[in-house]
Amino acid sequence: MANVIFVPADFPTIAAAIVAANEFDTILVAPGVYNETIIVNKTIQLHGAQSGVDARTRFPLAESTITGNNASGVVQVTADNVVIDGFTVQNNSAGPGITTSPLTSGYWIFNNIIQNNVLGLYLNSSGLTFSQARFNLIQSNNQPGAATGNGIYTDQASVNVFIDNNKFQGTHANASINFSGVAPGVQEDILIANNLMVQDNSIALTNTTNVKITNNTMLNTQGSSIFIAGGTDRTEIESNILHNSISNGISVNNVFDPDDNTNIRAKLNSIQGNTVAGLNIAAGSYNTTPPNRRLDATNNWWGSASGPAPIGTGDTVIDPDAVAEITPFLTADPTASQAIPGNMLSTGPIQRNGSNVQTIIVDVLNNDPLTMAVVEIRGFIMGTAGPKTPFVHEIFTLDPSTKIQKTYSVSGFEEYEFQFGITATDAVHISIWPRDIGGNLLPTQRIVTSELQQISILTPIS
Template sequence: MNSTVDVILVNRCNQNDEFRTVLSAKMCVRVLLILMLAAAAVLVVGAGVGAAATWYVDDDGGAEIDYMKIQDAVNAAEDGDTIYVYAGIYNECLIVCKSLILQGENREATIVDANGGNKGIEITANDCAISGFTIRNCLDTGIDISSSSNSNTITDNIIHSVTGGSNCDWDGIEVTISSYNVISNNKIFDCDDEGIELDGSSYNIVINNTIYSNTEVGIDVRGSLHNYIANNTIYSNGEPGISLGRSWSTEPVVWGSSHNTITFNVIYSNGDDGIGLKNSSNNNITNNNISNNQCGGIHLRNSSNNNITKNNISLNNDTGIDIAGSSSHNFITNNNVFDNYDEGVELELDGSHSYNYVTGNNIFNNSDDGIDLGAYSSYNFITDNNIFDNHDDGVDLDAYCSHNSITDNNIFDNHNDGVDITSSSNNALVGNTVSSNGDNGIQIKLSNNNRIYHNNFLNNADQADDNGNNFWDNGYPSGGNYWSDHTCTDNPSDGSQPYTIDGGAGAVDHYPFESMNGWLTTPQKGDLDDDGILTPADAAIALAIAASGAQNPAADVSGDGSVTSLDALMILQAAENTHASGTEIAYGDGSAEGGWSMGHGDGTCSDDGGNWGYAIRMTTPDSEPFTITAIKLFSRRYGEDCNTRFEIWGQDRNTLYSDIVSHSEYSAAVDSFDSVTWGYKEVPDVVVSGDFYIAMYTDSSDPSDEIYPDTGVYVGYDTSFSSDRSYTTQGKTLTWDLSTPQETTNWMIRAVGMK
C-alpha cells in the first residue's frame, strides 16, 4: 500500500453530495487533472450553461472512478463535460452524440480496441474533442465525423489496423459533409483505405499529422473546399500522398476539390503521385517537399487555375510536375524540380492545355526533357526558368503546339537540344540564353511560322537546325539573335552580315547582333548620333548619307530600301514635331543639382562606403503636363552587376516613382569605356509638369573603398566620363545636399514619354 494523503473532493460524477475521502499517492496525479480538465471543459460550454463536469474512466475501476467503460461515461455526461480516460485497453466502439471532451491519459497506453467492430469512435455532435488515444482493430473507420457534426478537434491520437470489413471505408479518419474541424498531431498507419478522407467537407484544418503505410491515399480530399493541409509527413502509402478530386471505380463522377491550401508537407515514397489533382481548381500547393514517389511529384488532370509554387520536387519515378487532360491557367512558379526519372515539367499528350504559366523554376538533371509541351498545347507561357543538365532536351514542343511563348529562359548544358520543336507552328522564342547544349541549341523540324529572335546562342554543339519555314529575326531595326560563332558589326547588324541556319531550308537570321543582349540597347530609327532623341543633327547626317550613296538601315526611315533626301526630311519633321500630341518625346540636358551627401558625421551612412548619385532637374515646355514612360541614360557599369534605384520627383522633390533594378536589366554596357551605350528603363506612367527631377544611385555589392568602390555605374555628361562622377552606396539611408547645384553640367539622362 502506498502512503496516503487527505484530499477533499467535490464529486459531481456520481451525482452525490460532497464527501471526504483518502487517496493513495498513486492517485495524486488524478487530483491535479481535475483542475486542468475542469478549466478546459469550460471552453466548450455555452454562455448561461452550468459548470461542466469531469468524469473519470478506468478499466481497472477504483473508488474515485465513475465508470469502467468509456461509452457509459458518454451516456451519462452532458454537453460540455470532460471524460478523462486512464491508461488501459477498452474493448468497445464509441458513439459520441454530445459535445464532449474525451481525453486519454497517454496515447500509447490508452487504447480503444474496436475488436472487429466497425468504427472505433463515431462523432455525431458538434464541438467534440478527442485526444490522447490509440484506436485500433476497426473494420470500417478509426474516427468517423458524420455529416451532422462540425467544429471538432481530433488531436494527438494513434490510429491503426483499420482493416477487414466488406463494403467499408477502412479510413483512419473520415470526415463526411462536415466543416471547421481540426485534425492535428495524429499518427495514422496500416489502414486498408485512406489515412484521412475529407468527403464533401470544407474549412477543415489538417496539420502536423504523420500518415504512412496505408493501402490507398494518405490524405484524400473529395468534393471539398477551403481546407488547409499543412506540415504533415506522408509516406509509404499505396496510392498518392495527397489526392484532390478522385472517383471510385464504381462511381462515374469525379468529385473535384477547390480553394484548398496544401503547404509545407513532406511527401515521399508513396505508391503513386506525391500530390494528385483531378477536376480540381483554384488550389494552392506551396512549399512542399515531394520526393521518391513511384509515379510523379505533382499530377494535374482536367484541373485549372491552380497555383503550384516554391515546392522541392525530386527523385520521383515519373515526371516532376505533370499537367494532363484539359488543364489551363495553372501557375507553376519558383519550384525546384530535379533528379526526376522522366520529364521535369510536362504538359501531357492526352489533352488540350492552354494558358499555363511555367515561370521562375529551376529544372535540372531530370532523366528526360526539362519541360515537355505535349500535343495540342497552346498559348502557354514558359518564362524566366533555369533549365539545365536534363538528359534529353531542355524544352521540347511535340506535335501541334502553337502560340506558346518561350521567353527569358536560361537553357544550358542539356544532353540533347536546348529547344526542340516538332510539327508545331506559330510559337515565339524571345529573350532566351541557350548555351552549351550537347546537340543543337535549337532544332526545328516540320514546323512553320515560328519566330526566333533576341536570343543568345552560345557554344552549343550545333547552334541551330531548321528544315521548315520560320522567322529568325524580327526585321530591322529590331533584329535577330546573338550567335557566339558569328562575327558582325552593330546591334543589330545592317543586313550585310547574315547568319545562316543549318537544315537545308535556307533559313537565315538577316540581322544578327554583335553583342550579347544587344537588343536591350537598340537605337531609335533615325537617331543617327545615338543621343536617344531625334534632332535636326540626325537629319543632317541622313542627308550626308544620301549624298554619298551609302546604305544605312537606321537612316532608312521611309523603309524603301535606300537612304534619300526624303529620309532626311522625315527625320527633320519628326524632330520639329517632337511636342506634337501623341508623339514620343524626350526631355533631357537638364542641370544636375548636387550629389548625394557623403555621410561623414551626419549619421546617414558609415564611413566604409561612398555614396554618390544624381538628381537631374528638368522642365517641361510651358509647364505643360507630360507622361513619363521611360528613363534613358548613357552609361556603363564598372565591376560586378549592381542595382540602380531610379526615382522621379515632382516640383517639390516629392517622390512620384521609385524602383530598384539591376544595371544589366536596362543596359548591356559592361566594364569597358568602349561599351558605353544608351540604356532604357521603363516606368509606369508618371505625370509631371514644370520642374521635375530624375534621381538615381546604385546599390554596390561591396563598396569597401570610398573613393574606388568595387562596383557602380558611370553616367555620361558632355559625352565623356569621369571617375569622380561615379556613384555607389551600400543601401544605407541617404540625404540630399543640393546646396551646390552644377547648373552648367549637361548630363546624358532623358525622360521619355508622351505629351
C-alpha cells in the same frame, strides 16, 4: 458547471460515461483496452491517457486503446465541437477508426494513433465551425472494405478543415489524404499543411474547391505525391518537398471526374527524383478558358539548376496541351533551410587534414528494429573564419535495422560541417570517416552520435 468524469473509476466503459455526461463535460479515460463502439453525440471533450502528447513521436506505452468492429467507425462523432485527444484507435475490420459527421463541425482530432482499420479518419464536416486533425500518427489502414487504404478520407461534405502536422506511414494502399467528392462545392476551404508522409501514398483531390497544400514532406511516395483527379478549382501547392515518388511529383488528370481542373498554382516546391515526372498534366484535363488561369508552375526546384526536362536535366514536365508556365524556375532548392520535424544535430566545424581532396564517408545506422527513420543530411564548407557554403542536402528514408553509407568529397576549404535531421526514432547512429587522397582513414576525425551537439535551430545557409 462542466464536470470531469473518469473511466473506469466512475463508469466502466467510455460509452456509459458519454450517456451520463452533460454538454461540455470532460471524460478522462485511463490506460487500457476498451473494446466498444463509441458514439459521441454531445459537445464534450474525450481525453485518453496520452492527451496532449504528440502521437507522431511518443512511444506507445500507457495507451487508452479503443478497438471495435463497426462499419460506421469505432469512434463516431455526431455533435459539434467535440474533442478526441490522446487515444489509440485500431483494428476495425469493418470500417473507419474515427468518423465525423457531415452534419456537424468544430471537431478537434488531436494526438491519436489511428492504425490497422479499413480506413483511418473519415473526416466529414458541415463547415459551420473550423475542424482540425493535428499531431496524429496514421498508419497501415488497409483492412479490406469500403474506401480501404486511406489515411484520411471523405466522400461527403467536408468544409473548413485543417489537416496539420500529422504523420502517415505504413503504405496506405490508396492515399494518405483523399478528398474524393462526388460533386463540386461540397469539399472546400481545406488546408493541408506540415504533414510528413514516409513511403506512404498521395494527397488526392477530386471535386474540391479552394484547397491549399503547403509545407508537407512526402518521401518515396508509392504513387504520385499530389494527385489531382478532376473537377478541382483553386488549388494552391506551395513549399512542399516532393521527392522520389514511384510516379509523379504532381499529377493533373481527370480519371475520377470528367470535369476539367482549373486554377492550379504550384510554387516554391522542391520536386526531384520522381520516377515518371515532376509535373504530369494529362491531355484534356486542364481548362485555361478565361476567366480560368493557366497552370502556374513557375519558381519551383526540379532537382537541377538547369531546370526541368526537356529544358534542363531535372525532373520532367509533361504538358501535351501546353497549358502550364514553368519558367522561370529555381536554380537552388528552396527547402534547403526547411528542417523536417525531429532532432537536428550538428558536428560543429571539422578541420581537414592538409590541402588535398578529402573523402568524407557518412555511415548512418537505423538501430530501431521496428520504426523507419527519415534522415536529412546537410553539409557545409568554410574557412577558418567567415561565412560557410552549403554543398550537400539530402533527405531519405531508412528501413528498420538498416545501414546506409554516403560518400562526399571536400577540397579547397579548411573546414566542413555536417548537420543531421532525424525523425521518427531516437535509435539512429551516425559516424563520419574522413579519408585522405591516398585512401587512408583519419580516425582522429571520427564523429560518433554521442559526440554530436544538438542545436535548437538549423544554422542558416545564407
